[in-house]
Amino acid sequence: MIKKHQPLRKFPDYKSSISRSPNKEPLRINSSSSEMSGPLFRENIINKNDNDLTLNFSKIGEKPLGQEIFVHGFVKDENGNNLKNVLIEIWQANAGGKYRHQNDPSNIKLDENFGGCGRFITSSDGYYIFKTIEPGAYPYPNRGTEWRPRHIHFSLLGSMFIQRLITQMYFEGDPLIKSCPMINSIPDINARKLLIGKLDLSKTENEKILGYRFDIILRGKEQTFFENKREGL
Amino acid sequence: MNEPKKLIDTPSQTAGPFLHIGCTPRITGINIFKSELGLTSFQDISDNEAINIKGKIYDGNDEPIIDAMIETWQCDENGNYSSNQGFARIVTDFKTGEYQLKTIRPGNKINTDGSLSASYITFWIVARGMNRPLITRMYFLENDLRNDLMLNSIKIEDRLNTLIPYTEDNKNFIFNIYLQGKKETIFFEF
Numbered sequence: 001m002i003k004k005h006q007p008l009r010k011f012p013d014y015k016s017s018i019s020r021s022p023n024k025e026p027l028r029i030n031s032s033s034s035e036m037s038g039p040l041f042r043e044n045i046i047n048k049n050d051n052d053l054t055l056n057f058s059k060i061g062e063k064p065l066g067q068e069i070f071v072h073g074f075v076k077d078e079n080g081n082n083l084k085n086v087l088i089e090i091w092q093a094n095a096g097g098k099y100r101h102q103n104d105p106s107n108i109k110l111d112e113n114f115g116g117c118g119r120f121i122t123s124s125d126g127y128y129i130f131k132t133i134e135p136g137a138y139p140y141p142n143r144g145t146e147w148r149p150r151h152i153h154f155s156l157l158g159s160m161f162i163q164r165l166i167t168q169m170y171f172e173g174d175p176l177i178k179s180c181p182m183i184n185s186i187p188d189i190n191a192r193k194l195l196i197g198k199l200d201l202s203k204t205e206n207e208k209i210l211g212y213r214f215d216i217i218l219r220g221k222e223q224t225f226f227e228n229k230r231e232g233l
Numbered sequence: 234m235n236e237p238k239k240l241i242d243t244p245s246q247t248a249g250p251f252l253h254i255g256c257t258p259r260i261t262g263i264n265i266f267k268s269e270l271g272l273t274s275f276q277d278i279s280d281n282e283a284i285n286i287k288g289k290i291y292d293g294n295d296e297p298i299i300d301a302m303i304e305t306w307q308c309d310e311n312g313n314y315s316s317n318q319g320f321a322r323i324v325t326d327f328k329t330g331e332y333q334l335k336t337i338r339p340g341n342k343i344n345t346d347g348s349l350s351a352s353y354i355t356f357w358i359v360a361r362g363m364n365r366p367l368i369t370r371m372y373f374l375e376n377d378l379r380n381d382l383m384l385n386s387i388k389i390e391d392r393l394n395t396l397i398p399y400t401e402d403n404k405n406f407i408f409n410i411y412l413q414g415k416k417e418t419i420f421f422e423f
Contacts, residue, residue, distance in 0.1 A: 005241045007364035019293035023413050026422040027389065029382060034306060034355050034370075035423050039320035040252030045267055078239040087270075092253030101251040101261050103300065103327065115263045117255045121302050153248065153255055159316070159385050161306050162423055166359055166366065168246040174310075185364045194243050219242035 005191035013181035015142050031221055034199035035162040041087040043121055050119040053092075053132035057115030066095030066133030070203050071152065071169065073215040074126045083218060089155040090130060091117045097136030102215025106138060131209070137176055148174035149183075152197075156216060163218040169197045171212065245366065248359040250300045257302070257324055271322030274305060274336040282310070286334040286371070286398065286406045290325060290358065293413035297330025301360035305334060312342030312350050338373065351381035353396075356410070368421045371408045372396050392419050 009021035018092025049056045054063055071090075075083045082125070093099045093116065098108035100116050120128045135152060139145045149170040158164070170177050177183060177196070186192045253260045259269050289297040305321045308314045325332045339352045353370040372378040378396055395418040398406035410418045 006244050007246065009363070009365055011364060014362070015362070016362030017247075017364055019296075020298065020360060020412060021293075022367070022417060022420055023293075023365075024417055026368075026420045027382075027421045033314055034308070034353075037314035038306065038316065039271075039318075040316035041270070046269070047265075047267055050266060057263070060357075076240065078242060080240055089255045091251065099251045099252055099254060100263060103250055115265055117258050117259070117263060117265075119266060134240075153246075153252070155248070155252075155255055161355065161357070164304070164357060164366065165243060165245060166248045166252075167243055182246055182364065188241075191241055191244050193245065194241065210353040217240045217242045 004188040007185035011185035038161040049158045051130045053118045058113035062113045068209045071209045072129035075122050075216045078220050084124045086122040087157040088120045092135040092152045097138030147176050149174045158218050170216045172199050250361040255375045271320050274321035275318050283401045287332045289408045290408040299330045304357040307339040307354040310340040312340040351377035
């Protein structure tokens with residue numbers, strides 16, 4: 001069973017996927033009420049600056065280092081309908097490529113004005129926006145040392161648990177994208193492009209901030225785009 | 234007549250080892266949001282109705298995964314799903330890999346066709362090394378599991394026990410998840 005627009009679970013070029021993916025095929029079953037329902041989060045969990053990573057952790061009057069950017073777009077379903085009330089959580093490294101996390105071995109400095117996470121709930125027209133700084137690329141052990149392209153992690157919770165998605169947005173033109181095994185684990189080359197935030201010069205603020213546009217499509221009840229029939233177990 | 238062309242859903246990517254920053258930020262020392270999400274699956278669980286589930290997720294080398302996040306989703310004691318309860322977000326311990334969940338036992342209800350719904354908790358798992366989430370279910374009774382999955386057509390008899398937790402008292406459950414090997418857990422796709 002292969003959905004060519006979704007990554008392969010086991011993709012040996014990404015070393016840790018070898019031991020962290022099942023060897024057997026998943027069991028395909030019909031979705032039921034447990035997949036068609038889901039938790040709903042409302043505006044009351046959101047603070048005003050939750051979607052502004054340049055402000056939500058910084059000291060008063062200070063800013064994190066790095067190029068300030070907007071990342072914005074629409075969340076839609078497979079039919080192109082805009083999805084409201086989708087909780088989006090993002091997290092990322094600072095401008096030097098360091099995460100505010102006790103398990104990050106990098107000796108790059110933390111930015112005392114940058115936490116690296118944000119939250120937003122899509123508006124009635126499915127729109128979202130974050131203000132942040134461009135994250136740095138960073139090395140990690142894989143086939144020897146490799147470099148992650150600059151990226152922002154996205155987590156989305158829609159109205160149905162079957163729509164639950166965690167993904168990453170990459171930046172248009174980043175030369176590290178081509179060799180990234182996590183991106184290349186997606187068999188369909190065109191689908192890989194869906195993960196790239198496009199430079200959007202129309203989105204700015206006093207012409208001091210770069211914009212990136214990243215639309216996200218959440219799947220529906222039916223599983224589509226099966227290239228092959230089920231292989232069984 | 235042509236069916237309307239569907240959009241391709243955005244590909245999944247690994248949540249990576251630092252997912253806590255975005256999903257459970259207080260663990261990383263970031264206290265900027267109003268609340269941590271999914272801290273409790275239900276409000277005010279009484280001692281009487283509480284059940285405790287714990288376990289580890291083992292990778293193909295039989296090592297517990299120490300950087301996973303599990304989201305659980307379940308119905309209430311009457312078998313009903315509600316958008317304001319039943320969701321929990323738990324992470325595996327950085328040292329031991331153990332997760333712990335305090336919740337209530339999901340109930341059964343009568344379906345529209347007269348059958349009884351099965352009692353289970355959905356486990357949705359992400360971690361470094363997982364390009365896509367892994368989805369499994371913890372059932373409480375093997376009978377529920379058989380009816381629910383219509384297993385007559387599927388040859389997984391010898392693996393059914395991977396979806397049933399160990400318990401001595403129906404109060405405390407151990408539910409380990411194995412990604413590979415002889416005890417490989419059944420994972421679902423919808």
